Amino acid sequence: MMLELPSKRQIKMIRALAQLKNYRKRHGLFLVEGLRATEEALNSDYLVEFLVVSDDFLERHREKIKEYENIKVYEVPRKVYDTLSDTEAPQGIMAVVRMKNHELTSIYEDNFLIVALDGIKDPGNIGTIIRTADAAGASGILAGKGCVDIYNPKVVRSTMGSIFHLPVIEGVDLPVVLHELSQKRAKIVVTHLGAEKSYFDADLTGPVVLVFGSEAEGVSPEILKISTEVVKIPMPGKAESLNVAVAGGIVLFEAVRQRNHPFPL
Template structure:
């Protein structure tokens, strides 16, 4: 199996997409790396512009992997591939993917469960929350202004392909979005250390938006001052708080349980 050779412009495009947020936004493109993530992209309704393989990957897997369809595939020397890759031990396969634009209406069909993120800065947390929301059957993600770029390579890697499974809206005016979802019938549940009720006492069975705040400061005062139900996760031990990605898993799986998504109630 032989593949084409990328142009210098395409090589520079990949380098810039991996390193520069503003360039990703202008081009409307992002990069996913690794065999699993590339397969997820190819199996999704996202448009894959082209794929880059290292010659080492081709030697090991080229004859076994035929899942590229009509997508253009380029082969580069392993040494060059390492200069493109954002990982320490690259698998040797990456894809350039076109971003998709989503609207509020894409997140709120049926009995929706939306995750809203206020000031999440850590790429690992962002990616893990997206992955957890996907696993729990959430309808979509709202990443407010001030959150880490959801197309950051570290975020994409942490989602383990979930970025392709549910709508993710980024750089959203969160106050506006929460008002819009409230108009559409959603209850707003906000996680807060100052919450008076346990998260277990909240009802997640009807349309709901669950808001999680930044790692350092939690949910902003502007969001806390909006009409909402504020809940907290009880901490019987000595830890001051929980990691936000862990907290998201706890609440989202309680919501999934109440909705009968795990076991019949």
């Protein structure tokens, strides 16, 4: 363990990474906060540049920190750490991690299950969908150009470490990529409140892309034209719609069920 005090420049950099999308993109770095998420980063194939810990966290977890051999660790007073964190009750540990550039071809495996996100701007929803897709064994995530930055600290926190488990590709021109995938015989399955067909009746086996749009606007008309199937989640209750992260989980695990129990001919 290499324990040091951060410079003023490094403190400024951490604050910028927490607050500024353009700064994150320009430097190819993002923040991960919390012990569990930090350990997920350290155990992944992402490059962890350094850790920042509060003095009280270090006092409680000194033996744990000693395990992080060859990782530079900066110690700061709790009051300073709290100014760097955007959480209400920070644990006292964060990591600065280098981004990875995933290629689209990395998720085109046999019988892929890809999740495509169109115009979803809520960080918690994006993060939860990434976590759910990870749990469902999805091949990867395509985040369209209108989506919130996936390296936003709130998104990263909501993934609970799943951002390190599967490729997440952002800034995707979804109509173009979905058209290409349809030419590869992938089924483009779009959820839409106005659909007539239930997702129970859709064949979600084989190469599939599940497309989810924002609650406010739904999936764009351009993507609807490309879709193989447009489906809805039956809602016998009085609610008009579902949170997109909840809807995504429902349809994803129907795909899991069908892939474990083949769709009847």
